[in-house]
Amino acid sequence: MSEIVKEVLDEVINKIIQDMPENPPNEMDDEKAKKKLKNERRRLYYNKNIVKEREKSKSYYHRNKERFSTKNECPCGGRYTSVNKNIHYGTRGHLNWVRWTSCNIELQK
Numbered sequence: 001m002s003e004i005v006k007e008v009l010d011e012v013i014n015k016i017i018q019d020m021p022e023n024p025p026n027e028m029d030d031e032k033a034k035k036k037l038k039n040e041r042r043r044l045y046y047n048k049n050i051v052k053e054r055e056k057s058k059s060y061y062h063r064n065k066e067r068f069s070t071k072n073e074c075p076c077g078g079r080y081t082s083v084n085k086n087i088h089y090g091t092r093g094h095l096n097w098v099r100w101t102s103c104n105i106e107l108q109k
């Protein structure tokens with residue numbers, strides 16, 4: 001690892017330690033601080049092993065390529081991939097279908 005990267009990492013770690021409260025006022029803040037530290041550690045690990053991590057995510061994509069690209073049929077008549085499922089649920093066409101079906105259910109009562 002180059003000296004510059006080491007310096008930057010040390011700086012980031014020092015900043016995290018400085019930002020962490022010595023006596024957290026309550027449990028919630030303690031949990032938040034722990035989560036923040038965990039995220040920072042994860043990010044540092046990722047940046048240290050960036051080449052390896054990128055290879056890992058590439059191979060994960062290739063292993064699951066078929067699953068990511070298969071289209072699912074929605075009862076509204078639309079189609080979506082698993083990656084775009086939540087985006088589809090927010091589209092005007094899908095929301096109109098939801099409104100329409102809920103109106104029909106209310107009329108049937």
Ligand SMILES: [Zn+2]
Nearest residue numbers: 074076078094
């Ligand atoms: Zn839909």
